[in-house]
Amino acid sequence: MTRDLKDYRPNVGIVVINPDGKVWIGHRFGMSGDYAWQFPQGGVDAGEDFEAAAKRELYEETGLSTIEMFGCTSDWIIYDFPPEVLAQKKIGRNFKGQKQIWYFCRFTGPDSEVNLQAHGEQEFDRWEWCDLDQVIERVVHFKRDSYRTVIAELKTLLGRV
Structure with missing residues (x-):
């Protein structure tokens, strides 16, 4: 299936790894349920460098800035919005889904950061360090395939296939 990339909102995602090899996940603010967890992500402003956008989004959503970037996905990771998201004016406006470049970084600061x-605008109401292999089961259904791709690329980059 070929997708027209202009139908997808440009976005960045960020996977943050701590010194213990766990990844940062946040529970979406105002959402209930066990499947409202995700990595930080957000839109790219017109003319904004993608890595700069990733650092900005990470700080805005988590407060984290003591990081060392070490890679990104080799291409866009794309997912479609389901009908219930498309019906929401804020999220689904004018796009079929999102196309994302994912950045990988190590967190070197204290958790108090x-x-x-x-x-x-608060994105998350709580957060935790999670085993990478447990992330998929906690993510909303329509993002799971894209997260599988992101995690596979990260594992390859880290040499943990």
């Missing part, structure tokens, strides 16, 4: 209210 996490500030879920670092930016005016």
Whole structure:
């Protein structure tokens, strides 16, 4: 299946790994249920460098800035919005889904650096360090295939296939 990339919102995602090899996940603010967890992600402003966008989004959503970037996905990772998301004016407006470049970084600061209210619009209501192999079962259904691709690329990059 060929997708027209202009139908997808440009976006960045960020996978943050701590010194113990666990990844940062946040529970979406205002959402209930066990499947409302995700990695930080967000839109790219017009003319904005993608790595700069990833660092900005990471800080706005988590307060984290003590990081070392070490890679990104080799191409766009794409997912479609389901009908219930398309019906929401804020998220689904004008796009079929999202196309994302994912960045991988190591967190080298203290956990006290996490500030879920670092930016005016709060994205997460709680967070935790999670085993990479447990992330998929906690993510909303329509993002799972894209997360599988992201995690596979990360594992290859880390040499943990």
